[in-house]
Amino acid sequence: MNNVSCALTIAGTDPSGGAGIQADLKTFQELQTYGMSVITSVVAQNTTGVTSVHHMPINMIEDQLEVIIKDMPIHALKTGMIANKQMMEIISKKIEKMDAPYVMDPVMVATSGDSLIDTEARSFLREYLLPQTALVTPNIPEAEFITGHSIETLEDMKDAAKHIVDHFNADAALIKGGHMKAEAVDFLYDGSAMHTFSAKRINTKNTHGTGCTYSAAITSYLAKGYSMVEAVQKSKDFVTAAISKSFELGYGNGPTNHWAIRER
Numbered sequence: 124m125n126n127v128s129c130a131l132t133i134a135g136t137d138p139s140g141g142a143g144i145q146a147d148l149k150t151f152q153e154l155q156t157y158g159m160s161v162i163t164s165v166v167a168q169n170t171t172g173v174t175s176v177h178h179m180p181i182n183m184i185e186d187q188l189e190v191i192i193k194d195m196p197i198h199a200l201k202t203g204m205i206a207n208k209q210m211m212e213i214i215s216k217k218i219e220k221m222d223a224p225y226v227m228d229p230v231m232v233a234t235s236g237d238s239l240i241d242t243e244a245r246s247f248l249r250e251y252l253l254p255q256t257a258l259v260t261p262n263i264p265e266a267e268f269i270t271g272h273s274i275e276t277l278e279d280m281k282d283a284a285k286h287i288v289d290h291f292n293a294d295a296a297l298i299k300g301g302h303m304k305a306e307a308v309d310f311l312y313d314g315s316a317m318h319t320f321s322a323k324r325i326n327t328k329n330t331h332g333t334g335c336t337y338s339a340a341i342t343s344y345l346a347k348g349y350s351m352v353e354a355v356q357k358s359k360d361f362v363t364a365a366i367s368k369s370f371e372l373g374y375g376n377g378p379t380n381h382w383a384i385r386e387r
């Protein structure tokens with residue numbers, strides 16, 4: 124009987140290693156979970172921006188999901204970049220077959236400012252995928268899009284978390300405060316209570332992939348059987364440490380995941 128926790132990421136790629144599938148798998152491995160991955164889009168990008176994108180044919184996404192569902196245990200899963208409605212439809216159908224907590228990182232725009240999802244998909248995400256989530260982890264711009272409300276204050280962040288759970292039927296919503304000016308504070312609403320996760324803001328440009336790393340860490344801890352609040356707290360500590368020890372790589376917003384080449 125294997126006692127390994129298995130985590131699945133369904134996302135796009137980042138050849139520079141800082142975000143997407145690459146960041147997710149590095150995070151799964153660092154947190155001792157067995158990582159599996161389904162690629163939705165191949166993205167030519169680095170720390171300065173996106174050059175081009177190739178979307179996987181829908182049947183290729185379906186086949187990648189099916190071969191995992193048929194053969195491997197899935198203890199928790201996350202989605203990252205899902206570029207269009209057709210992808211979301213097939214992914215939503217397959218998630219229904221997985222009896223595992225689903226973390227949605229509603230990736231819409233890269234830190235570089237490049238859009239990673241089309242407008243139709245943004246709306247479809249709210250109707251079809253959100254109600255399936257154990258947790259959705261929008262940053263401020265993504266939360267503003269999902270709720271249709273502007274977010275200027277910490278109270279606005281809490282209202283947005285509650286709105287997403289109450290109106291879009293996500294089990295829980297974690298609004299990430301990286302885009303705010305003050306402390307790096309995030310709010311989790313789980314349907315009954317509001318939880319605050321705060322850290323000192325680190326003065327760095329190396330924030331490429333912070334959201335991917337954070338949601339992948341939460342997925343790992345859920346796969347290991349931690350409660351949602353425990354998983355978020357441990358992941359907050361993990362992503363804060365990753366940012367604080369990040370390497371100066373790339374000419375743009377450097378990658379967060381410092382452990383990729385840490386001496387063992």
Ligand SMILES: Nc1ncnc2c1ncn2[C@@H]1O[C@H](COP(=O)(O)OP(=O)(O)O)[C@@H](O)[C@H]1O
Pocket residue numbers: 261262263299300301302307308309322323324325326327330332333334335337359362363366
């Ligand atoms: N400069 C920073 N210092 C400390 N924590 C940060 C910083 N920037 C982002 N974070 C934290 O990193 C996590 C990811 O948030 P964010 O960067 O907003 O996500 P995204 O990559 O989706 O935009 C959150 O916990 C946020 O508070």
Ligand SMILES: Cc1ncc(COP(=O)(O)O)c(N)n1
Pocket residue numbers: 134135136137142143144166168203204230232233234235239330331332333334335
């Ligand atoms: C394939 C993919 N997924 C997610 C992100 C978001 O990462 P970030 O917001 O840090 O640029 C990205 N740049 N590329």
